[in-house]
Amino acid sequence: MSSTHHVLGIGNAIVDVLAHADDAFIERNDLNKGAMTLIDAETATALYAKMGPAVEISGGSAANTVAGVASLGGRAVFIGKVCDDQLGEVFRHDIRAVGVDFDTRPIAGSPPTARSLILVTPDSHRTMNTMLGACVELGPEDIDPAVVGGAEITYLEGYLWDKPTAKEAFLKAAAIAHDSGRRVSLTLSDPFCVDRHRDSFRTLIAGHIDILFGNEHEVMALYQVDTLEAALDRVRGECAIAAITRSEAGSLVLHDGRTEEVPAEPVAALVDSTGAGDLYAAGFLYGLTAGRAPAECGRLGSIAAAEVIGHIGARPEASLAELVATRA
Amino acid sequence: MSSTHHVLGIGNAIVDVLAHADDAFIERNDLNKGAMTLIDAETATALYAKMGPAVEISGGSAANTVAGVASLGGRAVFIGKVCDDQLGEVFRHDIRAVGVDFDTRPIAGSPPTARSLILVTPDSHRTMNTMLGACVELGPEDIDPAVVGGAEITYLEGYLWDKPTAKEAFLKAAAIAHDSGRRVSLTLSDPFCVDRHRDSFRTLIAGHIDILFGNEHEVMALYQVDTLEAALDRVRGECAIAAITRSEAGSLVLHDGRTEEVPAEPVAALVDSTGAGDLYAAGFLYGLTAGRAPAECGRLGSIAAAEVIGHIGARPEASLAELVATRA
Numbered sequence: 001m002s003s004t005h006h007v008l009g010i011g012n013a014i015v016d017v018l019a020h021a022d023d024a025f026i027e028r029n030d031l032n033k034g035a036m037t038l039i040d041a042e043t044a045t046a047l048y049a050k051m052g053p054a055v056e057i058s059g060g061s062a063a064n065t066v067a068g069v070a071s072l073g074g075r076a077v078f079i080g081k082v083c084d085d086q087l088g089e090v091f092r093h094d095i096r097a098v099g100v101d102f103d104t105r106p107i108a109g110s111p112p113t114a115r116s117l118i119l120v121t122p123d124s125h126r127t128m129n130t131m132l133g134a135c136v137e138l139g140p141e142d143i144d145p146a147v148v149g150g151a152e153i154t155y156l157e158g159y160l161w162d163k164p165t166a167k168e169a170f171l172k173a174a175a176i177a178h179d180s181g182r183r184v185s186l187t188l189s190d191p192f193c194v195d196r197h198r199d200s201f202r203t204l205i206a207g208h209i210d211i212l213f214g215n216e217h218e219v220m221a222l223y224q225v226d227t228l229e230a231a232l233d234r235v236r237g238e239c240a241i242a243a244i245t246r247s248e249a250g251s252l253v254l255h256d257g258r259t260e261e262v263p264a265e266p267v268a269a270l271v272d273s274t275g276a277g278d279l280y281a282a283g284f285l286y287g288l289t290a291g292r293a294p295a296e297c298g299r300l301g302s303i304a305a306a307e308v309i310g311h312i313g314a315r316p317e318a319s320l321a322e323l324v325a326t327r328a
Numbered sequence: 329m330s331s332t333h334h335v336l337g338i339g340n341a342i343v344d345v346l347a348h349a350d351d352a353f354i355e356r357n358d359l360n361k362g363a364m365t366l367i368d369a370e371t372a373t374a375l376y377a378k379m380g381p382a383v384e385i386s387g388g389s390a391a392n393t394v395a396g397v398a399s400l401g402g403r404a405v406f407i408g409k410v411c412d413d414q415l416g417e418v419f420r421h422d423i424r425a426v427g428v429d430f431d432t433r434p435i436a437g438s439p440p441t442a443r444s445l446i447l448v449t450p451d452s453h454r455t456m457n458t459m460l461g462a463c464v465e466l467g468p469e470d471i472d473p474a475v476v477g478g479a480e481i482t483y484l485e486g487y488l489w490d491k492p493t494a495k496e497a498f499l500k501a502a503a504i505a506h507d508s509g510r511r512v513s514l515t516l517s518d519p520f521c522v523d524r525h526r527d528s529f530r531t532l533i534a535g536h537i538d539i540l541f542g543n544e545h546e547v548m549a550l551y552q553v554d555t556l557e558a559a560l561d562r563v564r565g566e567c568a569i570a571a572i573t574r575s576e577a578g579s580l581v582l583h584d585g586r587t588e589e590v591p592a593e594p595v596a597a598l599v600d601s602t603g604a605g606d607l608y609a610a611g612f613l614y615g616l617t618a619g620r621a622p623a624e625c626g627r628l629g630s631i632a633a634a635e636v637i638g639h640i641g642a643r644p645e646a647s648l649a650e651l652v653a654t655r656a
Contacts (some may be wrong), residue, residue, distance in 0.1 A: 019425075020645070053395070053422040053643060056384035067381070086414040086440070094381040097347075112414070312640075315381060317348070 001181060004150030005101070006074040006289035010143075010173055011062025011157040012135040012166075013080030013104075014114040015087045016274065018126075018312055019054040021119035026127055031119065036128040036190045038162060039117075044131040047117050056087070057313040058094035059116060061189060062157040064275045064314045068282025068304050070099040071320040074289060077101040077151065079142055079173075083134040087113035098315070107137050118274055124309070126274040132163065139165035140172045148173050149180035152289050153211070155281065158189035161197045174208040183288075187281055188214035194221040205238050211288070212242040213281050219244055232259065241294055243284050243301065245277055253298040262298035265306035265327075275314025279304040283320070303327055329509060332478030333429070334402040334617035338471075338501055339390025339485040340463040340494075341408030341432075342442040343415045344602065346454075346640055347382040349447035354455055359447065364456040364518045366490060367445075372459040375445050384415070385641040386422035387444060389517060390485040392603045392642045396610025396632050398427040399648040402617060405429040405479065407470055407501075411462040415441035426643070435465050446602055452637070454602040460491070467493035468500045476501050477508035480617050481539070483609065486517035489525045502536040511616075515609055516542035522549040533566050539616070540570040541609050547572055560587065569622055571612055571629065573605055581626040590626035593634035593655075603642025607632040611648070631655055 026033050029050065039047065058067075066076040078095055082088030084106045091113060095102045114133040118126050138160070148154055154177040160166040174184045186201075186209045188194050194201060194214075201222060205212060212235060214222070219231040219242075228244075235242045235254060242254040250264040283304035287297030304320050311317050354361050357378065367375065386395075394404040406423055410416030412434045419441060423430045442461040446454050466488070476482055482505040488494040502512045514529075514537045516522050522529060522542075529550060533540060540563060542550070547559040547570075556572075563570045563582060570582040578592040611632035615625030632648050639645055 048421060051421075051425060053386065053425045054418075055641065056418060058381065090382075090384060093376060093379075097379060097381045313383065 003152045004075070004147070005077045006152050007066055007069045007076045007285050008079065008147060008151035008154045009062035009066035009076065010079045010154065010160065010170065012060050012114055012132065012159055013063060013082045013091050014060040014116050014130065014135070015091055016057050016059035016116050016118050016314060017048070017054045018057060018118045018120060018272070018274065019051045021052065021121060023121055026119060026121060031127050031129065032192070033121070033127050034125050035192050036130055036159070039129045039131055041131055044115070044117060044129070047129055051117060051119070055312060056090065057315065058091050059274070059314045061159060061187065061278050062155055063095055064278035065155060065282045065285070066100050067095060067098045067315045068279045068320060069286050071316045072282065072286040072300070072304070072324065073321040074286045077147055079104050079147070081134045081138040081142065082106045082113045083110065084108050085112050087115060088134070094315070104142050107134050111136070120272050120274070120312070124270045124273050126272060135166070136163045138169055140168045143169050143172045143176070145176050148176040149182070151177070151182060153183045153185055153285055155185045155187070155285060157187050158193045158197070158201065161193065161200065178208065183210040184208050185211035185213065185285065187277065188212070188218035188222060191217045191221045194218050198222060209238070210240050212239040213245070213277070213284070215245045215277065243280070243298060245280055250302065251280065251298050253294045255294040260295040260298070262295055262302060265302040267306050267310055270309055272312045273309050275308045276305045278314060279308040279316065300324060331480045332403070332475070333405045334480050335394055335397045335404045335613050336407065336475060336479035336482045337390035337394035337404065338407045338482065338488065338498065340388050340442055340460065340487055341391060341410045341419050342388040342444050342458065342463070343419055344385050344387035344444050344446050344642060345376070345382045346385060346446045346448060346600070346602065347379045349380065349449060351449055354447060354449060359455050359457065360520070361449070361455050362453050363520050364458055364487070367457045367459055369459055372443070372445060372457070375457055379445060379447070383640060384418065385643065386419050387602070387642045389487060389515065389606050390483055391423055392606035393483060393610045393613070394428050395423060395426045395643045396607045396648060397614050399644045400610065400614040400628070400632070400652065401649040402614045405475055407432050407475070409462045409466040409470065410434045410441045411438065412436050413440050415443060416462070422643070432470050435462050439464070448600050448602070448640070452598045452601050454600060463494070464491050466497055468496045471497050471500045471504070473504050476504040477510070479505070479510060481511045481513055481613055483513045483613060485515050486521045486525070486529065489521070489528065506536065511538040512536050513539035513541065513613065515605065516540070516546040516550060519545045519549040522546050526550060537566070538568050540567040541573070541605070541612070543573045543605065571608070571626055573608055578630060579608065579626050581622045583622045588623040588626070590623055590630060593630040595634045595638055598637055600640045601637050603636045604633045606642060607636040607644065628652060
């Protein structure tokens with residue numbers, strides 16, 4: 001079946017505001033180290049005022065993933081909501097500049113384009129504090145059936161589940177994709193996101209998800225079990241393919257009753273873990289659309305993730321297609 | 329004489345939009361490689377649309393310098409004009425976050441905060457295309473005599489000379505500084521900037537400038553001579569101190585009839601030359617206010633410049649005070 005795009009990503013359209021911080025800063029400001037916390041505009045203003053000098057780089061989980069797919073040479077498209085402000089212009093420019101199609105209508109005036117205030121600690125972990133802004137306006141009317149039907153894989157980020165209209169958009173897209181004979185993929189996003197939406201995530205996964213991404217903490221939180229093995233047993237029954245990431249321990253790829261271990265790619269210098277999971281998904285999904293075997297897809301994910309954690313920011317600086325050509 | 333600040337910087341308040349580009353891109357778009365070119369809003373929109381994914385980082389020549397002074401442990405203040413838009417907020421946050429005082433009243437509505445579209449080529453050179461936006465509104469009314477009188481050194485960027493009201497602001501500040509028994513410093517900024525304003529720069533330097541910064545190309549352009557030696561002979565008669573930078577060949581420090589050579593600091597990886605001159609000036613000026621001998625000031629300049637060319641962006645990522653403590 002021919003396709004317009006290899007991967008459609010649907011997610012929050014966010015500009016990352018990245019600053020270095022020490023652990024004392026994280027503690028003093030009661031931040032949830034390593035997690036994504038939703039904050040309101042007032043909290044964002046107060047936290048921003050305390051942060052050190054920052055760098056603005058386009059982010060957003062599914063947006064990072066489709067940017068990675070494009071960098072690998074895939075045809076990608078994104079659906080997400082920005083405001084018609086300066087940060088919205090930055091987001092739109094950056095995602096189009098890597099070759100991703102992006103035509104979601106921006107909202108006018110307010111709320112402003114979403115930003116995530118990200119503190120990178122000396123251990124390279126990132127602590128994200130996200131003001132959703134314009135993202136809360138994403139709704140079913142933004143889902144173009146022709147775009148969904150034309151994409152081999154529709155990829156959804158769990159973070160979208162935090163807002164009712166985005167959730168509707170998410171379910172509409174999943175239904176269209178399946179009606180069109182396409183595959184649907186989900187990333188669990190974050191253990192706290194799983195805690196917020198456990199029951200409906202389980203229903204969604206059982207009914208709609210062909211390819212699941214999550215790290216070991218997220219899948220254990222999803223099924224409320226104490227061991228990774230127990231979580232994997234549950235996942236196996238639900239999804240055709242699951243890729244479970246384990247940081248420097250690499251990933252586990254579950255498919256056709258098998259569990260394959262994929263090592264992490266060596267990293268010269270671990271600088272900023274922001275985007276590691278997003279880029280793993282990029283490599284994996286690109287591999288699937290290129291007809292690679294699941295374990296090979298995991299290896300492409302490892303290569304893409306290793307690139308993005310070697311520098312500040314959650315999108316590739318190097319051409320991933322060139323990187324893969326030399327390594328894979 | 330006691331002081332409120334060690335260094336006051338007056339300059340364009342700019343957010344840098346940095347993207348990688350190859351030399352073919354520079355040629356195809358008729359850009360002036362290695363230089364700063366002023367562009368209008370329409371040209372900026374067209375160029376931005378062609379650029380790859382970018383990173384937004386606060387910049388501005390004198391602003392980078394005072395950020396460096398603060399990072400070295402000095403008390404610094406900045407005067408420059410932003411708009412009350414999102415990029416203006418970014419600029420204000422970043423400069424205050426490093427400890428620089430910044431209270432210039434922003435303009436409301438438009439023109440927007442200035443941005444410089446900077447292409448970094450594989451040789452690490454930067455090609456800057458600046459839309460001045462709100463900066464054109466800087467005027468003499470923004471110069472607070474108490475701030476100028478309280479600063480040991482008032483540092484001015486040559487780029488300000490491109491707009492009549494900024495030039496007035498510049499001359500007002502220089503006059504107040506001298507009336508207060510303070511020193512005035514100028515950076516020539518760019519050979520093209522020197523070409524645009526040669527005569528008035530010469531008059532200014534002869535009448536007002538105690539400490540001059542420029543690279544070899546800029547001082548040769550200033551006096552329209554063919555050799556660096558001839559240019560240095562002219563500079564010696566004009567300024568008490570001059571620091572002439574020569575990229576990887578280090579710098580020459582002229583003072584009290586002497587010329588001292590200062591080597592460049594070794595750089596592990598040359599990534600992006602944006603801000604090298606600005607941070608050299610930061611180290612030098614900080615050294616002067618700390619009572620260091622001129623050649624030692626040049627060495628502090630080399631250390632600060634080496635830090636900033638080791639990463640993307642024109643402001644220090646590391647604490648320069650700590651860096652100097654280990655090296656100087």
